Amino acid sequence: MLELQNVARHFGGIKAVDGIDLTVHQGEILGLIGPNGSGKSTTVNLIAGLYKPTSGRVRFLQEDVTELQPHERAERGMARTFQNIRLFSQLSVWQNLWAARVVRESGWAGLRARWFASAAQGREQAEQMLEFCGLQGKRDLLAGNLAFGEQRRLELARAAISGAPLLLLDEPAAGMNAEEIDDLDQRIRTLRSQGRTILLIEHHMELVMGVSDRVVVLNFGRKIAEGLPHEVQQDPQVQAAYLGADEDDELAQTALRA
Amino acid sequence: MDFYIGLMQVIGVHTLLGLSAWCVLHTGQVSLAQGGFFAIGAYGAGMLTAMAGWPLGGALAAAALLSGLVAVTVGFPALRVKGLMLVVATTAFAEIVRLVFFNLKWQVQTPQGPVGPDGGLGFGGIRYFPAHAWSGLEVLALIWSLVAAVMLTLWWLDRSRVGTLWRAVGEDEVAAQSAGINLTIAKVSAFGIGGVIAGLAGGLFSHNTTHIEHGNFTILLATFAIAYPILGGLKSLAGTLVAVVFIQGLLIEGLRFLGDWRSLLFGALILAVMLVRPGGVLAAPLQWPTNRRKPASGTAVPQERTGHA
Amino acid sequence: MSWIDFLDLMQSLLDGVMFGATYALIGIGFTLIFGVMHKINLSYAAASVGAAYLSLLIVQVAPAPAVYLLAALSGGVLGALVYYLCFRFLPLSQPLATLMSTVGMLLVLEEAIVHATAGMPQNYPAAFAGVVFDIGPFMLRGDLLFVFALGCAAMLGLKLMLERTRLGLATRAVAQQPVAAQLCGMSVDGTNASTFVIAGLLGGTAGAMTGAAIGVLSPLLTLPLTVKGLVVTVIGGLGSIPGAILAGLIVGGVENLFQFLRGVSERDIYVMLMLFAFLVFRPGGLFAAPGGRD
Numbered sequence: 001m002l003e004l005q006n007v008a009r010h011f012g013g014i015k016a017v018d019g020i021d022l023t024v025h026q027g028e029i030l031g032l033i034g035p036n037g038s039g040k041s042t043t044v045n046l047i048a049g050l051y052k053p054t055s056g057r058v059r060f061l062q063e064d065v066t067e068l069q070p071h072e073r074a075e076r077g078m079a080r081t082f083q084n085i086r087l088f089s090q091l092s093v094w095q096n097l098w099a100a101r102v103v104r105e106s107g108w109a110g111l112r113a114r115w116f117a118s119a120a121q122g123r124e125q126a127e128q129m130l131e132f133c134g135l136q137g138k139r140d141l142l143a144g145n146l147a148f149g150e151q152r153r154l155e156l157a158r159a160a161i162s163g164a165p166l167l168l169l170d171e172p173a174a175g176m177n178a179e180e181i182d183d184l185d186q187r188i189r190t191l192r193s194q195g196r197t198i199l200l201i202e203h204h205m206e207l208v209m210g211v212s213d214r215v216v217v218l219n220f221g222r223k224i225a226e227g228l229p230h231e232v233q234q235d236p237q238v239q240a241a242y243l244g245a246d247e248d249d250e251l252a253q254t255a256l257r258a
Numbered sequence: 259m260d261f262y263i264g265l266m267q268v269i270g271v272h273t274l275l276g277l278s279a280w281c282v283l284h285t286g287q288v289s290l291a292q293g294g295f296f297a298i299g300a301y302g303a304g305m306l307t308a309m310a311g312w313p314l315g316g317a318l319a320a321a322a323l324l325s326g327l328v329a330v331t332v333g334f335p336a337l338r339v340k341g342l343m344l345v346v347a348t349t350a351f352a353e354i355v356r357l358v359f360f361n362l363k364w365q366v367q368t369p370q371g372p373v374g375p376d377g378g379l380g381f382g383g384i385r386y387f388p389a390h391a392w393s394g395l396e397v398l399a400l401i402w403s404l405v406a407a408v409m410l411t412l413w414w415l416d417r418s419r420v421g422t423l424w425r426a427v428g429e430d431e432v433a434a435q436s437a438g439i440n441l442t443i444a445k446v447s448a449f450g451i452g453g454v455i456a457g458l459a460g461g462l463f464s465h466n467t468t469h470i471e472h473g474n475f476t477i478l479l480a481t482f483a484i485a486y487p488i489l490g491g492l493k494s495l496a497g498t499l500v501a502v503v504f505i506q507g508l509l510i511e512g513l514r515f516l517g518d519w520r521s522l523l524f525g526a527l528i529l530a531v532m533l534v535r536p537g538g539v540l541a542a543p544l545q546w547p548t549n550r551r552k553p554a555s556g557t558a559v560p561q562e563r564t565g566h567a
Numbered sequence: 568m569s570w571i572d573f574l575d576l577m578q579s580l581l582d583g584v585m586f587g588a589t590y591a592l593i594g595i596g597f598t599l600i601f602g603v604m605h606k607i608n609l610s611y612a613a614a615s616v617g618a619a620y621l622s623l624l625i626v627q628v629a630p631a632p633a634v635y636l637l638a639a640l641s642g643g644v645l646g647a648l649v650y651y652l653c654f655r656f657l658p659l660s661q662p663l664a665t666l667m668s669t670v671g672m673l674l675v676l677e678e679a680i681v682h683a684t685a686g687m688p689q690n691y692p693a694a695f696a697g698v699v700f701d702i703g704p705f706m707l708r709g710d711l712l713f714v715f716a717l718g719c720a721a722m723l724g725l726k727l728m729l730e731r732t733r734l735g736l737a738t739r740a741v742a743q744q745p746v747a748a749q750l751c752g753m754s755v756d757g758t759n760a761s762t763f764v765i766a767g768l769l770g771g772t773a774g775a776m777t778g779a780a781i782g783v784l785s786p787l788l789t790l791p792l793t794v795k796g797l798v799v800t801v802i803g804g805l806g807s808i809p810g811a812i813l814a815g816l817i818v819g820g821v822e823n824l825f826q827f828l829r830g831v832s833e834r835d836i837y838v839m840l841m842l843f844a845f846l847v848f849r850p851g852g853l854f855a856a857p858g859g860r861d
Binding site for chain 3: 283288336342345350351353354357361378477478481484485489519521522524525526528529530531533536537
């Protein structure tokens with residue numbers, strides 16, 4: 001479904017991403033992990049189109065999308081969430097969902113649907129998604145006034161409402177408590193059962209290892225390991241990356257083994 | 259009575275100007291170009307009626323469309339930049355327009371003598387209204403029916419998906435484009451529609467005053483244009499109208515009581531309003547400026563967490 | 568074009584570049600404030616001219632250098648005033664609010680000048696007015712040279728301040744990471760205020776220099792100076808001081824060049840077109856400020 005071919009991204013002298021090959025298969029949940037600064041967020045931004053790669057190609061659904069703008073990639077079926085929540089805080093909950101509803105009709109009907117659809121219609125369409133993310137009854141609240149956990153759910157819903165076959169989730173669990181993370185785990189599985197493909201960037205080891213089909217590990221902008229979760233956890237290179245050369249770091253060790 | 263009719267006419271024209279800025283501000287762009295489109299509409303419509311004998315309706319429509327076209331043309335490159343750079347780009351554009359008209363000399367011979375823009379001397383003789391015996395009230399009615407039409411159109415646009423998409427772009431461009439919104443179309447459409455409205459306002463202006471010159475179209479006018487929606491509160495169209503009524507009423511009516519000091523007091527008024535109601539008069543409830551507000555350049559950590567970019 | 572015409576062309580370019588030091592200072596002021604607060608202070612040029620007017624208070628009793636000094640100092644005071652009235656108490660969530668507040672301030676300052684002087688232009692002491700140096704076929708006007716030198720001195724002073732003093736360090740720190748700077752014990756409010764004061768000092772100097780070069784002060788100066796200052800800031804690259812300096816000299820030169828070629832009424836069109844060219848081909852400006860990755 002998604003392929004990165006030798007993708008690199010340099011910022012001045014810094015090689016944030018240094019030649020990565022990545023494949024995401026249809027219907028899978030791929031976890032992307034790595035220590036801070038390893039290039040995970042840059043990779044997501046490259047996939048989503050916010051950055052253009054310094055070299056390499058991005059292929060999505062058999063099409064080379066490297067030159068496409070973010071909204072064009074969204075039209076083709078990519079959606080994402082952000083590490084720092086980027087909701088439209090002055091718009092209401094349902095307006096946030098409505099704004100993101102990518103319209104696939106073309107011609108006059110499409111034009112009407114895309115730009116001139118009425119608010120009443122929008123509210124209807126948002127209802128289903130509101131149920132999915134547990135925000136029924138909050139439809140008319142301003143997004144900026146929601147609690148943190150609710151905002152995260154709204155972000156996820158906004159990505160999902162477009163019906164995009166590929167979802168890029170950028171650290172969706174950051175700042176969540178255990179209960180919220182369980183809910184998130186459930187929702188990711190539900191999305192996958194709907195036939196979606198998910199690329200999950202996360203620091204939260206339990207979540208990633210628990211929900212992913214495969215895991216890819218980055219360090220210093222390169223891929224250092226790839227495989228099933230338990231394989232990756234045993235990989236000495238991965239352990240070294242997270243722990244440095246110091247094997248006495250109990251916290252990290254425990255997390256990796258979880 | 260005539261005085262008040264005149265006042266209402268000015269208020270109407272400025273409301274249109276304010277509404278044109280409202281469109282553009284909605285997508286989060288600060289444009290000081292509205293004065294330039296105003297000028298294009300003013301000179302354009304004036305030239306069409308006074309020099310080419312066009313009927314008023316056609317001239318206004320043509321001038322408004324021309325302004326819109328220029329707005330779209332300028333918009334495409336200009337809207338690739340944001341923030342301060344856009345302010346400067348639009349300022350530069352408005353200045354170019356003003357200077358072009360300052361240097362424009364093009365007159366035709368009419369039975370009444372030469373008519374047309376005459377460089378620094380301006381463009382006089384736009385006498386459509388007097389020539390066709392329009393009364394002050396009729397002009398007033400025309401202006402305000404157009405204001406009502408524009409407000410209705412904008413209100414409808416705002417309630418439809420256009421408004422939501424515009425606001426989404428205004429809130430967070432990164433999130434908007436990642437959600438599939440074509441930024442260029444959103445921004446240029448707002449800019450273009452704003453240009454059309456400003457051009458319409460300009461056409462009405464030049465016919466109302468019968469004589470225009472480059473000094474009418476300075477950057478200061480552009481700051482008025484954005485002041486109306488900002489002071490009135492960007493959420494509501496009515497706020498813009500209220501702001502215009504208040505400001506123009508103060509400036510013109512105030513001439514009686516405050517004399518030359520009215521501009522200074524106007525500036526002070528803007529300052530005061532921003533201190534007390536930074537969201538605009540018709541926006542949030544009253545906020546007093548106190549020390550409990552964080553110093554203007556720091557972002558406290560909690561705010562970062564909720565991610566208001 | 569004959570040789571003489573070419574010389575005149577070069578001469579006007581030279582004069583323009585030297586006058587451009589004024590624009591450079593105004594551009595630096597805009598860029599300093601933008602770099603720290605990420606906001607524009609539209610009243611900056613008006614405050615600079617206002618400071619020059621204030622310095623006229625002692626023109627009868629003091630020599631020209633003292634007048635210039637007073638202009639700089641008044642600029643600093645006005646800078647602090649602008650900070651407290653227009654920025655300090657306005658919330659971050661309303662970015663348009665500071666824009667409008669500075670517009671209001673611009674109006675107040677300009678009108679205050681008009682009222683205080685009944686709109687009449689005021690003579691401003693020029694330094695080295697009649698002095699002219701001949702260098703080959705070119706003339707270096709003494710007054711312009713002085714203006715240029717004073718501008719360079721101000722820029723040097725600024726550079727030293729930013730790089731060698733704690734305040735300078737704080738200014739740069741707050742510009743880049745306000746939260747972290749606070750956590751390091753720097754007062755964001757204090758640093759912002761000082762930045763405004765410093766920008767004000769520069770602006771006051773620029774106002775004095777404009778007066779000195781032209782010979783008169785007039786309220787009609789404020790709007791064009793504002794526009795040119797903004798143009799310089801953008802061409803130079805937002806937040807970049809070296810950019811503002813270079814851009815100021817370029818704008819000064821180009822402006823005078825086109826004045827020579829096409830006359831006063833058209834010259835600004837070309838300056839604006841140059842800005843557009845930059846926006847299209849190099850929107851980051853001459854030296855785009857090193858920003859974050861996002």
